[in-house]
Amino acid sequence: MRSIASRMSVMSGEGALSVFARAKELERLGRSIIHLELGEPDFHPGPSVVESVAKALADGKDRYCAVAGVPALREEIATYLQRTRSIGVSADNIVIAPGCKAALFFAMMALLEPGDEVLYPDPGFPGYPSITLGLGAVPVPFELSPRHHFQPDLAEIASRITRRTRMLITNSPGNPTGTVYMDEVQRGLAELAVKHDLWVLSDEIYARIIYGGEYLSMLRYAGMKQRTLIIDGFSKSFAMTGWRLGYTVAPPEVAAALALLAINSYTCVAEFTQYAAIDALRDREGNTPRMVSEFARRRAQFVHDLNQVPGFHCEPPAGAFYAWVDIRGTGASAEEVSRILLEDAGVAAIAGGAFGPSGEHFVRFSFASSVENLREAVARIMKVSTAWQRTLEEK
Ligand SMILES: Cc1ncc(COP(=O)(O)O)c(C=O)c1O
The missing domain is CATH 3.40.640.10 (Type I PLP-dependent aspartate aminotransferase-like (Major domain))
Incomplete structure (x- = not known):
């Protein structure tokens, strides 16, 4: 019988790529999406x-x-x-x-x-x-x-x-x-x-x-x-x-x-x-240090802003360009939070379970995006945060 090798059934895809696919689909339907799901610098080589x-x-x-x-x-x-x-x-x-x-x-x-x-x-x-x-x-x-x-x-x-x-x-x-x-x-x-x-x-x-x-x-x-x-x-x-x-x-x-x-x-x-x-x-043009200092600026602002969202808690990362947000304070699951973010707020981020069981209560946002995008993303998140605030009040 023709079949796919069994090793293929034990390998897995990547959460980031499936969120990206759904975000693209929403864009095709005319929705505005802020992409914070992929680990991709928004810079180009010099x-x-x-x-x-x-x-x-x-x-x-x-x-x-x-x-x-x-x-x-x-x-x-x-x-x-x-x-x-x-x-x-x-x-x-x-x-x-x-x-x-x-x-x-x-x-x-x-x-x-x-x-x-x-x-x-x-x-x-x-x-x-x-x-x-x-x-x-x-x-x-x-x-x-x-x-x-x-x-x-x-x-x-x-x-x-x-x-x-x-x-x-x-x-x-x-x-x-x-x-x-x-x-x-x-x-x-x-x-x-x-x-x-x-x-x-x-x-x-x-x-x-x-x-x-x-x-x-x-x-x-x-x-x-x-x-x-x-x-x-x-x-x-x-x-x-x-x-x-x-x-x-x-x-x-x-x-x-x-x-x-x-x-x-x-x-x-x-x-x-x-x-x-x-x-x-x-790197004679100093592209890498320039990009990293821009990431540092965004990190400071974005982490500060995310910590204003009800139920979110984020420690500033010491490296890379991800905000790893503890969402336990929302009373909702990370899947639910990231679904609300994408479907209702148009902010694409990844539920932490995509990175292993210990990521269960977290959502990952990439801050390799412009300061304006990051500000707008948090403003949109603030608006939809009433969804989980209401659930918390009802509890
Ligand atoms: C920790 C880690 N290793 C490896 C990779 C893969 O990198 P590349 O795009 O060079 O295949 C990534 C990309 O997101 C990563 O985050």
Whole structure:
């Protein structure tokens, strides 16, 4: 009988994409929607990056190219990581992928056996448990709780490690909470990884988007170099979501496995985008710091405004561009709140359950949108908040 492979039934989609689809449908019906559902900067790469992609094409850089990525880009990434993250790696440690998601997928495919257990943050990026399940491995969530300011709880993680645990996924700054893991927490995670001989998959896609302080990569801790894979890319820090450019930093034997997976799947990433990415990394126009200071301004305003909404509570995130709002005070469920927001207020946001069971009482708003949009969004939310205020009064 013809059938779809069973692994497909255990993988899941993404809440953000389904809210986006419904929001688009409402727009087609003539409704005005403020899109705060997708994790996409409302910026574009600077003119020099756009010029370099055009130049690369004019120079004929549109061929099959090196499987692991063009050497000039991999060297530039090594220089960039040294400059921005104080970590010493070489081009041989780096494999370019078509986006961070693909990088995550292949890294997990290279390292996990069926039945292996994978520790991952809950709430967290939905791909972590989905890919784990798709590979026949077992996702084991650790909670990012408001009680611990959404920091990983070392005691909880230690208690979940078994003989089958193979990998620990970290994501700092994290989606959806915006948590930047504290130094002592990361040191504790590194110690656990060494003690139990785990791989660490450190998703550092938001590393450049932090609101103060120095970014500490997982690779900086003792014993990490031989067991850590960094996932990063151009989607968030360089506002290049549609370019589909990401990379993995890995020990050489893992980088070789990732190159083999590239040969067996995407062959190589588009050559001209890789040349333009070199310009993005050099960032002579200062695009990334400019974007981040604009995000900081929006964060201050938006978080302040959201906290005026009856029943909403939001701590300012230390990184990324999401407001993670505790909606318990509304007396309604997060699904109900986000449904009212979209259908009645025309504000698209995501019910936190899309990021795991611990997101149940939260709604995620992206503040990668203009100040005017964010102000208008809160004004609209204020208007519909009477819906849950009434329910509360009736209770
Ligand atoms: C934590 C995290 N990892 C990975 C990704 C995927 O990034 P890319 O667009 O480069 O595939 C995202 C995108 O939202 C993310 O939030």
